[in-house]
Amino acid sequence: MKKIFSVFLICIFLTGSSLADEVLRGHAEKTDQIEQQLQKELFTGEVEELEKKDIINMTVSQVLDSNINVEGDEFFAEVTDDVKGDKGVIIPKGTIAHGRISQTVDPKKLGRSGWIALDFDYLVTPDGREIPIEGKMSTKMHPVAQTAKIIAQDVGYTVAGGAVGGFLALNWLGLEAAIASQGYTLAGGAAVGSAVGLGMALIRKGNDVLIAPGDEIRVKINTSVPLPVYKDTALKQHELFYPGLDIHISDIKHETDPFGEVNTITLTIMISNMSDKTFSGLDMALVNDYNSVFRPSIFGDTTLMFKQIHPGETFAGRVSFSVDNINRSFWLTFYDKRKGNALTKISIDNAYKNVSEKTKKKNRKLREKKTNFKKEEDLLNIQ
Secondary structure, three states, rough: OOHHHHHHHHHHHHHHHHHHHHHHOOOHHHHHHHHHHHHHHHHHEEEEOOOOOOOEEEEOOOOOOOOOOOOOEEEEEEEEEEOOOOOOEEEEEOOOEEEEEEEEOOOOEEEEEEEEEEEEEEEEOOOOOOEEEEEEEEEOOHHHHHHHHHHHHHHHHHHHHHHHHHHHHHHHHHHHHHHHHOHHHHHHHHHHHHHHHHHHHHHEEEEHHHHHHOEEEEEOOOOOEEEEEEOOHHOOOOEEEEEEEEEEEEEEEEEEOOOOEEEEEOOOOOOEEEOOOOHHHHHHHEEOOOOOEEOOOOOOOOOOOEEOOOOEEEEEEEEEEEEEEEOOOOHHHHHHHHOOOOOEEEEEEHHHOOOOOHHHHHHHHOOOOOOOEEOOOOOOOOO
């Protein structure tokens, strides 16, 4: 009886093991199929190299301050422009980069500014892939450029000092003394002023460094990495459409506000309203990927802001939005004025792919203008 029972238990164990193996094998096969299907949907099957010395444009996710941060501090950044090879995009906008501060140097006398060096070790793409890289970025100026900048500033200090010295001599000793001494009092005053100016130049310190979200940094890649090429359809942002409301964005320009900050997005749009609702510029906003809402700017063309677009009407024109970070992803959004819910969301990233290369080049140049990352003095910090 015991033998029969033992044989029975062994049969059950073997049967159970084979069933478990089948379940695991089936699960693995299903997972592989899903993975293969995902690969087909995302990638073309082509492979490109992220090459050594390639440049990736990014913006940091938090403030990096040479006066606060120390070597070894971790941070994250976000890729602000698609990285393309000959066959297509290999690193899409929105990819997250992990980095550490590798070096910080305090400002020194003679006007030498501080600087920060950043190292990057991996990327995380929107589809969840982790890509090891070796990237570097530094705010340190080239020695020749830095010296030229310091000389120019110190000449300014010396000339200004000379002008002030001459002015004081003229005021203290009078015009008659200057004429009687054939101008030597002015020359002496200028010499004293120049000496004071030179002294200021010798003792003044350079600036601390501040890299803030929205500031674009350029990261140089020091390794070669083979990467799959994305399909265009895989990189399209999700959009929402309202029946009868057709919105076409033909141009997207990055501009400065009246204070010189690069924080304005100006859209050239055409609206055809064949829906059952009336819309105006007051029902419209730019919404970023953090769900921050930005209404039309009063510093741009305000025609659309106060215009009613009734059913059956069309409108063509420009509208501007002042935003907090021009490098984020945005959607042009129209709201139901009664309920407040979004009816239409048009991706600015999707539309930007069809903007002319001339406009894209101008936008890049404008964004790259702020490259010194100088930390301004806090006027409220009185010591």
